[in-house]
Amino acid sequence: MTQTTMPPARQIAASVLDPELPMVTIEDLGILRDVTEDDQGRVHVTITPTYSGCPAMETIREDIVTTLELSGYRHVDVEFVLSPAWSTDDLTDAGRDKLAEAGIAPPGPVHAAGGPVALSLSVRCPQCGSLDTRESSRFGSTACKSLWVCRTCREPYDHFKAL
Amino acid sequence: MNDRPLFEYTLGLADDALVSAQRMGWWISRAPELEEDVAMANIGLDQVGQARSLLTYAGELEGEGRTEDDLAYLRDDREFRNVKLVERPMTDFGVAMARLLMFSTYQLHLYRALSAGSDATLSGIAAKAVKEVAYHVDHATHWVLRLGDGTDESHTRMQAALDAEWPYVDELFGSRAPSLAGRVVDPAELRDPALTDVRRVVGEATLTVPEVPTALGGGRQGLHTEHLGFLLAEMQHLHRSHPGATW
Incomplete structure (x- = not known):
């Protein structure tokens, strides 16, 4: 067994690409909040939307479930959370580099x-x-x-x- | 859970966002420029997102198993709790921007206060939404300044738009139910800070705050203009024609 820095389920979930920005993963975007795995092999994934109305969330949910199932996980559920609110500050440095490259x-x-109109x-x-x-x-x-x-x-x- | 006063309050916030979003969607392909089609679609999308979270929470508060879709698509106009400001048709771009300035400024103050409130779910939804709404206020402000302080024609139409929308502003600031005291933001307390913001933009745009009588309210009690029924007919038609359909 090779040593990994993340539990396997997290590593797999972290590889899922954003459907609207397919050059970055959901880990790069900072929208993958948590992945837990119990001793029965059930995986619980928590993600948060970039915007309240982000239409990609359903696709991301399906992609997480499918990707984990292809790796042998039988019971995967995905939870959406709003709090704490996602911010672009949550983008990783790797994610920023990939965006710029694209x-x-x-x-x-x-x-x-909500401050005064910001100087652009x-x-x-x-x-x-x-x-x-x-x-x-x-x-x-x-x-x-x-x-x-x-x-x-x-x-x-x-x-x-x-x- | 069965919390009727908080259900009604949450439904009011949700319906404001949902009905406003539907009106924003009307502008797609009709806005004065392509970039504005995209802008109004995006603003509407943010509002739909806020409405979805709020409707889901309202369904939980009601405790009768209704989902966001049940609440959005299977209620008639008398069961909607939105203010009249957001439901009336708008075929002039100036009216759209006047209304967006008023509505999003109100939402900005509302969500900011709710995000610091004691209800964890509302606080979470509001903390997310406040960032989106700040951008909407910014967008509406740019347009009101540009049109108000623009040509004679744009100034005249922007002023006419403000005059047409101003009677409906008051309803946004109706008090919450007395039993909700201390639990949620009282919109009445947002009146001064929100209207101060709007007045500042209006003044800077060389426009005049209208001296017009207040329109009859009642939206929060389900009493609407005839326009809401037509809006809902369009919004709900597909869902009601194909009950339970998914894709």
């Missing part, structure tokens, strides 16, 4: 919600690294992203919004 500018640090800082272009960029749409292809354009290399790109 051309999605990772989020900056989170500002306190520039978001570095993931293609050429320029800071001469502008937001072209405050909302993007998924709830967690906005759309930006680089003035230097002219490429449009997604930005994972700080939440």
Whole structure:
């Protein structure tokens, strides 16, 4: 047996990809909260949504169950929790790197919600690294992203919004 | 669990979010630009998410086994507890932004207070939602400033939108049931801080806070405008035509 840093069930669950951002795992995103396994081999997985209305949650649930079942786990249940609320600060460094490699500018640090309208800082272009960029749409292809354009290399790109 | 006053309170919050989301969805393909189609769809999606969590909790509080889908799709208009602000049709983009500014500012104060409240479930839902709603307020603020302090035409229409929506603002701040004192946020206490925020944006947008009489309330008691029935007919049609269907 090889030594692993995580229990096997957790390692397997952690490999599940986000269906809307398939370059990162649910572990990278920080939405995999907990995986417990009892002595009967029953696995209980706890995940949290990025946004309240995230439509990917059902697919993620099915993917977790299927992935664990393919590894021989017979009884898997997945629980959704809201508290404590997920934040983009929960994204791992590995997750941020994978997003940037895929051309999605990772989020900056989170500002306190509900404060005065925040000064928008520039978001570095993931293609050429320029800071001469502008937001072209405050909302993007998924709830967690906005759309930006680089003035230097002219490429449009997604930005994972700080939440 | 059977907690009728808290059930009614939670249902009010859920129905506000759900009905508002349905109206936001109407704008998809009708907004003034493609980016705004996406924005309104996303805002509506956040509201649907909030409504789902709240309806699920309402079902638990009622203790009669009703799920979020039962509550969303199988109640008639008289059983809905949303305010009239969110149910009326809006075919002018200025009206949509005026309403979003009022509604999301109210929600921001509500969720912020609820997230610090004693009910653990409501607190969890609110702590999640407050971050989403802050972005909605920001979005509505940008548009009200841009349209109010824009051209003569956009200023005139933005002012007309405020005038049309303002009579319905008051209902958001109706008191919770006396028996809920100390358990949940009293919307009446949110009136001053929320309206101060809205007035500041209105002033900065070179618009005038309307001096208009308050519209008749009653939404929290199930008394709605005729428009809610049509909205529900569209929203509930598929579910009622195919009971129990899943995919």
